[in-house]
Amino acid sequence: MYDQIITARLYKTMLLIRQIELRIAEIYYTDAIKSPVHLSVGQESIAVGVCDALEKDDIVSNTYRCHATYIAKGGNLFEMMAELYGKATGCAGGKAGSMHLVDIKNGVMGASAVVGTTIPVATGYALAMQNEAKITGKQRVVVALCGDGGTEEGCFYESINFAALRKLPIIFICENNRLAIHTPLEKRWATDQLCERIATFGIKTHKIDDADVFTIRDTMVNALADIRKGSGPIFIECATYRWLEHVGPLDDHKDDYRNTKEYQTWKDNDQILRLGKMLDEKTRIQLEDEVALTLQQIEKFAEESPYPAAEELYTHVYAS
Amino acid sequence: MYDQIITARLYKTMLLIRQIELRIAEIYYTDAIKSPVHLSVGQESIAVGVCDALEKDDIVSNTYRCHATYIAKGGNLFEMMAELYGKATGCAGGKAGSMHLVDIKNGVMGASAVVGTTIPVATGYALAMQNEAKITGKQRVVVALCGDGGTEEGCFYESINFAALRKLPIIFICENNRLAIHTPLEKRWATDQLCERIATFGIKTHKIDDADVFTIRDTMVNALADIRKGSGPIFIECATYRWLEHVGPLDDHKDDYRNTKEYQTWKDNDQILRLGKMLDEKTRIQLEDEVALTLQQIEKFAEESPYPAAEELYTHVYAS
């Protein structure tokens, strides 16, 4: 069983993600955030289970649904919120928006709005780390996250083959919510044997069906230990469920393209609720207060920050 | 055991391919053929085993190494030779050359010089045939050939998934000569479990290790029967060996990037030699004479044909 310290930490980070995203959903109607937002509400345990096991100088690469992992990896929250507001103080000065959160200092290497395309880039980062480790003696690890849809892109297989061939220090994680926008898995995958397939590349795979944050974290801890010893890549498929619409702030279960019973099952399995119950009330309330305070602070920061000046349009087209 | 008629037919077609290609190699130094030639010498049994099982209105799609399949599928030989010579009477009026032989009437849908790229195109052709069969009641089949290198391109997996998902009437064939130009499989594939991997898409697979032309043909006959009944795609991996250099007319074993012992093993296993021995001498000699005569005729035709007129440069840029 996990000790209270870890449980509290996981709880707090999941809650932080949940609350930040629900707040985003809440203020979205004000048009303060002029950006398509792809919320991870309901999927937090993956980001948190994965990132909690990482060190600060390990790296995650993200899809456009990147708030959760950015937060879990320790991305700067003030800069995140300001970025959503399109402010000069944002992590990308307002140029990137919700779909491309980045914080290199804290190991968030960025995110792409084009499905699948960060997978090879993350693989290349892992290649660099493999070489770097030969000099530093320390094997940093890359985590490449993608959705179930992302695994349908050719570059996914190309990256998997290359990573296995060169035994790269990378963990591929598929957040399988069985949806690509509104299209269910059954209309996109010939079979459900993704892990079996990846195993044929000589890659160790794990399939986690219940989104249990402790299982995810444990799997990561073991995977990281193996990889740091040179095992080569590892693949983890995590089942999960997206509570809200694909993009935007709303619950769209009324749209009737998915099963509300499944929704209820996943809600009952909510890892935030679960861990909340595992904590003593005082700790829980304290964490909730901390989260609430952070929320206020980052929102205030975002609101009060200035928009970028006109000349910023022309900066950073080319690196000097 | 195969009867003499089929054996004779397979022998003749393999010999025809071998002799045409060796003749191409022979005359190459004259510069009559101003085109990169990728010869299939040594690999003939795949093209012939595969195509002999097909009907005329079935379709094959090829790589740039396309002479063998073009011939085996019944492509017009005069137009082939004229195409290599760059003549107006060529199958593409001299515009396509050796790497893009085409003969739609005889079910050769073309070939690409960009590795892997015909695989999805063939898949789309199969989609059309699946729909067509709903009207005609006759299920034509597409055969998509590629090399081992071709399976490394992302579009290979994308096509496999889609074909399996929609149960398309297509046979994917990997001609595995374990080389991409000079690079051995070991430097490109993480593991050798291609068939196992394809099987995870719910596709029936066959691995044929000895290039036995009868085995290949039998496998095809069964596969075709299944597909015509709606089984969905089938995958066949055929081991083989390229006797000559990747591109050009020469034997390059002196270049020392591959194993001469392996070469000898494959030469000993030559299916043309083998089938020749299975035929009575009279039949064999008669077939050889027929092949020799064809060779003379097509070469003469190619030589005597005119080059395309200058205005041909501008024809067929757009279809009317």
Place this chain on the structure above:
Amino acid sequence: MFTQVEKTPAQTEQMSETRLIRYVDALREAFEEEMARDPKVFLFGLDVDDHKGIQGSTIGLQEKFGKDRVFCTPLSEDAMTGVAIGAAIAGYRPIHVHIRMDFMLLCMNQLVNMAAKSHYMYNGQVKVPLVVRTMIGRSWGQGGQHSQALHSMFMHVPGLKVVAPANAHDAKGCMISAIRDNNPVIFIEHRLLYSTEGYVPTKSYEVPLGKARILTEGTDITIVAVSHMVMEALRAKKHLESVGINAEVIDPITLWPLDMETIMQSVKKTGKLLMVDNAWLTCGASSEILTRAMEMCQEEDISIPSLARMGFAPTTCPTTKPLENLFYPDARSIAVKAYQMTQGKKAKTWEPPVSANTEIDAFKGPF
């Protein structure tokens, strides 16, 4: 909603009755009519059969034509484009959809190496009657990877046709022409045009590919505008009217093949050509049109008119609104440029009034 034109050229030109409908519905009608007419036409791509139906442009089609003719695909742009090409070679007429033009970068190989070349390379033995629908995104933080307009890349390649209709009438008529065309046609839509309304004939009609349209006649300057920039150019014309300048606005509609004749006739009259592209400038449609204008003048030995161009800023598109606004030409910046061109460099500066709320500000998704 934002109605594009008061008196659409469509209305006068077509003999049949018209109705005011949205761009997106005009497209849907084209699919429905052509699929009913020709059983070889089918439509596929990500999301075409979900309840949102590509902003509504494909809604109801699967119900009507079945799952063989209207279906979604896995996320595999490269192979799916090949699939479309293969089906086209086999005699079908696929319409393949990309909800963002940016995603076409994943299937450039199939489009350029296969679709564009098959007919020529096989010396006419093969045809590729394919329509690739693709949408340019803009506004509400679409950002660098959801806002690109890459038509010049396709114009560059012999064998492809490129069309970018800017109103409901042309959307429907061009789509019908594109479906009937025996070549691969890159059909460029714009997210901000979808809800704009225009007069569309009730009867089926083709808008011929390769023919530009003079949207409003004028005598002082020719403004050629592409895709959504047509709306900005028409608004700019209004601004210019208020200072007595009479602009002729031309929509090339088809970007390749280009109808330079219509453009040059206008330029000969006005002596000035301002090309407003909805794309980056370098090696863009704007450089091509200006170069051809110059070449045609040299050919005919007439003096070269005043030529200028506008388009995206030479940067990646930023998400934040204040910078995004600067990234695009707009009615005011177009009007000012046209004003300078007609009044000469020494004319006093002029600031057109701030435009009313447009479809750009109104847009908040869905994406």
Place this chain on the structure above:
Amino acid sequence: MFTQVEKTPAQTEQMSETRLIRYVDALREAFEEEMARDPKVFLFGLDVDDHKGIQGSTIGLQEKFGKDRVFCTPLSEDAMTGVAIGAAIAGYRPIHVHIRMDFMLLCMNQLVNMAAKSHYMYNGQVKVPLVVRTMIGRSWGQGGQHSQALHSMFMHVPGLKVVAPANAHDAKGCMISAIRDNNPVIFIEHRLLYSTEGYVPTKSYEVPLGKARILTEGTDITIVAVSHMVMEALRAKKHLESVGINAEVIDPITLWPLDMETIMQSVKKTGKLLMVDNAWLTCGASSEILTRAMEMCQEEDISIPSLARMGFAPTTCPTTKPLENLFYPDARSIAVKAYQMTQGKKAKTWEPPVSANTEIDAFKGPF
């Protein structure tokens, strides 16, 4: 072998000693020197470590720098480009090789959506110091899919640099600059240039990106030529000399950013600009250079010079020699065009003598 220049500008410009070496060897030297200098530089791609070593340009490098820094890959252009980008973001300096420019169509997404945009989109937080080597094929039936020159597609996209050196000196110097540059650089080589020789300094040197080179001075017409067309333009200059016409030949070397200043200085002197691209014309480098020339003249209120362009025929490249020959501009057709531009339309026709055997006819592979 075909030596490109008798007196290379390289020779006079550089202080150090020079030797006559082949283009391909000049490239190899650049890799060797830069890899020795900077441990972050590595080189990878299909076939880089086989016994032919990308026509010799990578031979010996794996032996010298090991398998971590020089290695081949699976046939996965899309992902391998992503891998290069990722390694670059991580602080390495990858050189990725494609033996045909046509294959870059497989990785347009990574180059345009990722490499070109990362620095901007992340507001400077990320850099992508990446060199993508790519080779234009020509002759001996390469055909439609092995002969494309797609530089304009890359010039179109902000964030990429594009360079296409045409001689050994510039090949080495530009490669060194490209490796040291902190941006993604598309480095365009040409198969027919590999065996041409030029004078190359013994000491390391950079040829700055973004600077054009006047190859031969002249007074009557400015000919700007790209990549292999530089050789044709230099041969055309000889033809023109025989009829008393003195052409100034300029190699832009870097196609983006473009050095229009050098070009315009020449055009102001000669009053005539003939742009000979090694590519299709539509939306090409030729339209961009002509448009900019025109814009700069308008800007400075000087009359617009005579402007013209040549390039690939607007077709797919056919394989058969007689048609392939017509597909490309050559020394004679360039000379004739320049002659017409200088002598006026009414000048009597002139047929330059048939050229001697060139590197084009000599080429028979290896491919």
